[in-house]
Amino acid sequence: MVLSQYIIEIIERNHKAIVSDIPFKDYLVDFRSAHILTTAEVKQLQKCDDHKNAGLEFLEILKSRNDDKFFIFFEILKSSYIDSIKNIGRNLEDEFDKKKSEG
Numbered sequence: 001m002v003l004s005q006y007i008i009e010i011i012e013r014n015h016k017a018i019v020s021d022i023p024f025k026d027y028l029v030d031f032r033s034a035h036i037l038t039t040a041e042v043k044q045l046q047k048c049d050d051h052k053n054a055g056l057e058f059l060e061i062l063k064s065r066n067d068d069k070f071f072i073f074f075e076i077l078k079s080s081y082i083d084s085i086k087n088i089g090r091n092l093e094d095e096f097d098k099k100k101s102e103g
Contacts, residue, residue: 001066008063010095011070017088019055024048027076034072037061071096 003011011018028045031037037045041061048054062073074096077089 001064003063003065003070004067006099007067007070007096010092010099011059011063013095014088014092015059017091018059019052021084021088022055022077023051024054024058025051030076031058031073034069034076036065036069036072 024045025048028037028042032039032042037058045054045057048057062069070092074089074092077085078093080086080089
């Protein structure tokens, strides 16, 4: 399994915001519960020295998943209580929906 090219392009366009603004360590339990990450991957990401490194590693893991996991990822972000994180989730969803409708 691997993400579709158009989703990888969405991630690359939003790479800076995703890595810089999302406190990934705060979302590891959510990502594990949603089966985006395995327990071993959560432990690996917990060892990262800061959230940017955790974000970089997370994106590499996410790229190895299927498209459904990307959908779940932005849904988790959209449900955040932090507005800036919600906005990242909404932006990812908007780009996803736009690309999907273009076919």
